[in-house]
Amino acid sequence: MKNSNMLVIGITSRALFDLEISHEVYKNKGLEAYRKFQISNENQPLMPGKAFNLVKKLLSLNFVKTGKRRVEVILLSKNSADTGLRIFNSIDHYGLDIKKAVFCSGMSPHNYAKSFGAHLFLSTDSEDCRLSLENGIASAKIMPSSSVSFEDSNLRVAFDGDSVLFSDESQLIFNKKGLEAFEENEKNLARLPLSGGPFKPFLLELNKIQRQFLQSECPLKIALVTARSAPSHERVIRTLREWNIRIDECLFLGGLNKTEFLKAFKADIFFDDQIENCLATSKAVTTGHVVSI
Numbered sequence: 197m198k199n200s201n202m203l204v205i206g207i208t209s210r211a212l213f214d215l216e217i218s219h220e221v222y223k224n225k226g227l228e229a230y231r232k233f234q235i236s237n238e239n240q241p242l243m244p245g246k247a248f249n250l251v252k253k254l255l256s257l258n259f260v261k262t263g264k265r266r267v268e269v270i271l272l273s274k275n276s277a278d279t280g281l282r283i284f285n286s287i288d289h290y291g292l293d294i295k296k297a298v299f300c301s302g303m304s305p306h307n308y309a310k311s312f313g314a315h316l317f318l319s320t321d322s323e324d325c326r327l328s329l330e331n332g333i334a335s336a337k338i339m340p341s342s343s344v345s346f347e348d349s350n351l352r353v354a355f356d357g358d359s360v361l362f363s364d365e366s367q368l369i370f371n372k373k374g375l376e377a378f379e380e381n382e383k384n385l386a387r388l389p390l391s392g393g394p395f396k397p398f399l400l401e402l403n404k405i406q407r408q409f410l411q412s413e414c415p416l417k418i419a420l421v422t423a424r425s426a427p428s429h430e431r432v433i434r435t436l437r438e439w440n441i442r443i444d445e446c447l448f449l450g451g452l453n454k455t456e457f458l459k460a461f462k463a464d465i466f467f468d469d470q471i472e473n474c475l476a477t478s479k480a481v482t483t484g485h486v487v488s489i
Contacts, residue, residue: 336484425450
């Protein structure tokens with residue numbers, strides 16, 4: 197049964213754990229060798245993957261204040277149940293509160309994200325993410341990176357604006373006609389709210405959690421980190437006001453590289469649709485690429 201009172205996250209095993217050695221066995225020696233490798237090592241915990249610390253912080257929201265469960269994480273894996281036992285053993289080893297899982301024996305698990313009512317789907321596979329976005333679920337490919345986790349008890353989530361929180365309507369003008377036409381359009385439409393993008397529903401769910409706390413005590417911080425600057429800032433501010441959304445920090449960077457700003461914010465995850473931005477920021481913070489559909 198879907199729980200409408202909780203934030204539901206679907207995540208693949210390769211996003212949660214480091215399965216690169218196992219994957220090399222599969223690529224070089226085939227499925228049967230992979231199966232034997234995982235079974236022979238099923239009591240050897242996997243190392244954390246790129247989204248591990250994010251998941252840990254998400255689950256920690258369940259123990260703040262009243263102990264009320266606010267987040268549920270569901271494992272969605274291409275492994276079989278046989279090879280997936282090592283993954284569940286690793287979940288138990290790290291004390292992660294993940295009880296539900298789907299093992300698809302080589303097939304894409306993205307369809308089950310919708311079945312579980314997920315608000316976010318994280319994978320290392322671009323096609324899985326694209327198909328999940330087509331199903332109306334905020335989805336992002338976790339980028340390979342050398343990023344480190346920040347020692348901060350708060351969960352910090354950062355978003356790009358256009359084509360992520362907002363629709364691509366303004367981005368298309370920029371792409372086709374350039375910065376001057378984009379800024380003129382945004383200035384003229386400053387009082388007309390932008391349409392929601394693929395991550396608006398996820399943002400709304402995060403905001404529901406924020407509203408359970410005083411702002412000064414909230415363990416969840418949200419930032420908008422956008423290439424926009426004046427005069428295109430006004431439409432964004434008015435849009436968030438119209439949505440009745442609280443954003444803790446809004447950074448209007450005028451096209452500057454976002455990496456140092458995300459490090460300063462101590463982002464646990466940053467979502468952006470531009471691959472160039474993702475390649476840059478993933479060197480410093482965990483980054484989710486919002487693929488085109």
